[in-house]
Amino acid sequence: MSEMTTERQPARRLPKFLHGVDPAVATAFACILLLLAFGSFYSTSFLSPEYLLQQLKVASFLGVIATGMMLVILLGQIDLSVPWSVAVGGMMACAAAAFGPAGEVLAIPFGIACGMAIGLVNGIGVAYLRIPSMIITLATNAVAQGLMVVYTGGFSPQDSATAAMRWLATGSLLPGVPNAVVIWAIIGAVAVFLLTRTTFGRSVYGIGNRERAAYLSGVDTRRIVMVAFIISGALSAFGGVLLAGYASKAAQSMGDTYLLPAIAAVVLGGTSILGGRGSYLGTVAGVILITLLQSILSVMQMPEAGRQIIYGVVIVAMLLLYGRTPPVR
Amino acid sequence: EPEVVSGPAGDPNCFAPWASETKFFKYPAKEGPYRIALANGYIANTWRIQMIQTAKAYAAQPDVAAKLKEFKVVSTGEDVPAQISAINNFIDSGYDAIVVNAQNPTAFTPVIKRAKEAGVVLVAFDNILDTEDAINVNVDQKGLGVLWANWLAKHLPEGGKILEVRGVAGTSVDTDRHTGIHETFAATGKKWDVVEVLGKWDDPTAQKATADAIAVHKKFDGITAQGGDTGVVQAMIDAKHPFVPFGGETENGFRKFCAKFAGEGLKCSSAGTGPAQVAVAIKTAIAALEGQVVPQSVKLPTAIVEDPNFKEGEDFYPDQSDNFFVGNSFPTCGINFTAQEIMGQTKENQ
């Protein structure tokens, strides 16, 4: 009595990132086009390749950071330590460069490693000590800030970016395509692969849906959660490295403006804040959406008050369009 | 309960009154040594860190240290009530004077009242207090805007398209500077097309805003920015925007660029005031406690360097951080910290 109806939906057979039919992602991309169309009423420059490339470049910083955030959100957690993980990444990479040629070479890995250390504390707190991520990451953020204040005050660290950092953020290896964009594309591709093709990715979705069941299936859920937080810390720090390369130096406040946009980008991209559901392509859309929105409001010289209100209204409106959770019945 | 007297101040060179109608205070002289507290708010940027370092270094100078029984610093973060409570606590704990970098200019009225009743000298600096009941050590923010606009007008006698990178919306510093710029432009009678973006006194933010503005508006004839100047220049470089006259603040990184690209058209006016103003504030507090006459509002000299006068090792330091603010000495007050010294000082202490 094989009742197994084997009508297979062809769309589902595609790898996850090609689920072009996901209505949330499609709508998010539609919103991007809408936004550009709207911007072009103000100035046709919004459609110029320079402007769009510039947006993609700037978006890639947020994109790198949001990748880590997405991973953590897929687990049903959140990482509020992004601001100072970004700053630590940028500052420590620059600081390492002060130590001769070896420092130059190790600058980027060192910055990332520092971010991983923050992620490790978050991960241990969430996975092994079962502290809610919302609070442990808040605390590590405060500790990271404290460390950087002590450090800046005590060591007058070098804070100019190395040539390599600058090249990564502002150079372009492929003509016309900023390296930052290439980097985001690579990180994105790895993320898609990780999420859809590996046991790690499956485990992330599984834990996000029901950690207890994942654990009883023999998955070391605590290690996966910890690793996810480490990755998030690393990517935040790497975002900081790129940002420092972009601005050619690091500063304490450089991560402040990335926390809420990172969360918003992930969720606008259709990832459930409760975990277990979401695709990377959506996050890409979310990141571009947020970056464009901010940029267009800036260029239109919207006063801050109006900018905030429009920002809020647009996010609510877009979520109402496609980000609604299914009804209980 | 200080007595309102007529000027001049005890040390007229250092304690210059803000305006001709500025009142002068004479507090009842107190026996030293004094207990002085610094109530700082926000702390997590280079300017503030440098400021705290300077305050400590100043209080440790032998002649100053001799006058102090205790010097305590507390940073309460961005929360205004926490800073108010800190001042309340200092008052209740019997400090003689409290120096404040106020998180909000208008929120301290009740505390000012309490300080007055308790006979505590209150001196505000950098972010000052909107009051005549406490001493303010003041930078002429509007004057900075005027200065920058004049600089641009000088280089662009026929007017032109200007990019104005503003600071943090809603702060008096940002508004004052902005007003200074626009009043000055208006007074020239020329045609100015000013594009405003928000840089939030932060390099990456200013850089992004500038990059966007350049991408859309293609070309500006002049630029003025408050804070984040290094980022603004960086954005021009990245976008291959030709260098144009620039009125900005005193970050070391900005001045490095100004010196380097002056020949290519980056004609800068770099003006502002450094974190060492905290030392002036402490000095004012001590003078007031000693019973000297001090102005209610002290006008700080502005450190200005303009093209072609950028001198290496004096106006900027190629080997030092981009982030620190160079205009950091007040010779008229005998305060001569170079930022380099401040940053170096504690390094030896470690």
Next chain:
Amino acid sequence: MSEWRYWLAEQRATLMAVGIFALMFLIYVANHPAGLTANVVQTASNKGVLLAFVAMAQTLVVITAGIDLSVGMIFILTNCLASWLVVGTAMETTLGLFAVLGTGLACGALNGAIVIFGRLQPIVATIATGAIYFGLALLLRPFPGGSVNEGLADALTGRLFGLIPASLVVLAAVVLVVWVPFSRSLTGRTAYASGSSEVAAYMSGVPIRRAKFAAYTLAGLLASIGGLFLTFFTYTGEAALASGNAYTLFSIAAVVLGGVSLFGGKGSVIGAIFGALAFRTIGDLLFVFDLEPLWQPLFQGVVLLVAVSLGAFALFRVKNRLEWFG
């Protein structure tokens, strides 16, 4: 298990918060140069009460397994509004008070409507509405300023009988008038039920939407009471983005310190109040220990980290690993 043990089990989280606060406050006053004076207590309670109101607001929403990242912005918006309206004659002041509280209610109701009827995830929905509220605050107060009825302000931030901080009395009154009826009503219980298990609550036929809507709306109200107190405390209004964000994040920390589960269904406003007071005392400890100024932020961070990790010790008593997963 005997009756009192059940009672103890119900109150454990709250008692923990009271304990943490008491310990910290004891260390604080024992080392304060002025000692335990009425002034010191007044200063501490004025500061603490602000966060306590915002934390209460957060608690109501968290109980329903939601989160309100706009509480800090409602707090700021109502502060700006109060600095326009809560002035003048007794009559004008009273009307102003109602307008401010009404605005808080309206903001909360908007959040509730978006989350419940729009079915958006509370985190992002309230990030977005928070931006809107902040924008409005900035429209009201492009620059810090304004004023407040100083007589009222002084009375409410002063002391009763020269001893008891008036702000604490108001806090207690708000607990009695808002929290007690809410928690003992069907609506309040439904808020707990839907936070604990929305499906079970739905199956049980309790008014989930009404309860959530009430929780968000009352949260707006409580945040606006906080905003009013901020105005009383500072005499002015300011659209400070950083403050708004800080109060939102602090409220979450306070709620957790207060034993309220972020997963919903557990905890009480009383716990959150003590959590808020304890959190505020962390900052006060800076006074009584002679810390290097540049080490102060690190100290606060570490104390917070330790405080939030305290709960983790219970973990070592867990015998069944499935309990890790709640």
Next chain:
Amino acid sequence: MLQEQADRPSLFRMEGISKRYGGVRALEKAELVVEAGRIHAILGENGAGKSTLIKVMAGVVSPDEGRMLLDGKEVRFAAPADARAAGIACIFQELSLVPDLSVADNIAIADPPRRFGLIDRRAQRLLAEEALARAGAGDIHPRALVRDLPLSRRQMVEIAKALASRPRILILDEATSALTAADVAKVFAVLKRLRAEGLALLYISHRMHEIAELADECTVFRNGRNVESYKAGTRTDAEVVQMMIGREYSNVFPPKPQRSDDAAPPMLECRELGWGGRLRDINFSVRAGEVVGLGGLDGQGQRDLLLALFGVLRGTTGEVLVDGRPATIASPAQARSAKVGMALIPEDRKTEGLMLPMTVRENLSFAVLDRVSMAGIIDREAEERLIDEMVQLLAIKTAGIDVPVGALSGGNQQKVVIAKWLMRKPRIILLNDPTRGIDVGTKQEIYQLLRRLADAGAAILFYSTDYDELIGCCDRVLVLYDGRIVRELEGSGITEHALISSALNVEAETRGAAA
């Protein structure tokens, strides 16, 4: 009285009710008539639409078409509260208790007694105590948190909660599936009393003997339709099952093999296993090819024992041997490792077995990912092959392997849980009440599967709350009482009488008293 009934409209009537979920027709023009003072049993295999039907009745699900009549008047329920107000109380298959509220709060949840608009907790407590007593669960403290109660106690609270609303129609959807025989007996007494009081009862169960004992009339559902209604006792079990599954029903349990010699070394052995006060002096062994049952009243440590073996519990004492060698199993990951080869079919499929929103595919392969991947990268073809095999083997009824597993019926979800572990080809299989809420047909498949697995060399430890199952399936049964093994029954010694008496530990006590 019967005379009158003919003229009076039926208490409740459902006509032409249909409900579709996407392509799945959960209900197709279903009809049902409910009369006061009767117990009406609903039968049907997994996924027949029983739960959907009663969800419609209880206002949880709105039907696509059809109408409902209460006392002859058409009614519409927009929400559970409406149904409740109309006097319909329902005990759902998935419990509807709020874990973080107390028992009393839960019992009174929908309409607590109030004074001045606020909940009167004193009155509520009295109400709860009374309801608990009516449900025969007076031993449950009204202030205890539901979260802290074992499943069987929660089920009793659920019944008390339903009674507290003084319903006219009481629906029980597999309400006894988690209960032990003793509790079932209590519940039955309550239900019979309620019938005598004039309530209409709807009773859904997969346990035929329960239905035989209780029901006045029965309706059989198949594929979303009511295929037949009949007076209880007018059909044989075999006939009923045939109606349900549309095929012949013959000997439920597969024959047990002749016991081979005891010389074969045990595959799993426990020595002096203990855990706090909850497990004590546990000694037993299971050989390859053996199905060993765990019996006893619910909550005597059977679940703890399985969790302890699977590495979930901390601080266990004593020794566990696998293949005669001591094994340290400190996590499910170690338990499932090749060296140990253990699998645990957990108790609660919704929270412990499955990730409901994820697809059947992702659920099936979740426990076996390490085997179908290289260096962490999943080999999709290998995954596919294993999955197809399992779906065939267990005849899982699903619209495809890429639908969310949550959309499957309870029984099919359970099959997915089992299949997910069988994909690892485990050598030691622990089962925690795996047939709860599963229809006879599927049960039978599972019994046969267990025997096949045992014959293929697996060692099976099988906890069940259903004595028939223990008797029919097991080579030996260990009876637990208060965390200890009090009796071991073997072969023909496994009888209902022996199981019950040792579960109550009566013989042990008389023996103890005699000594």
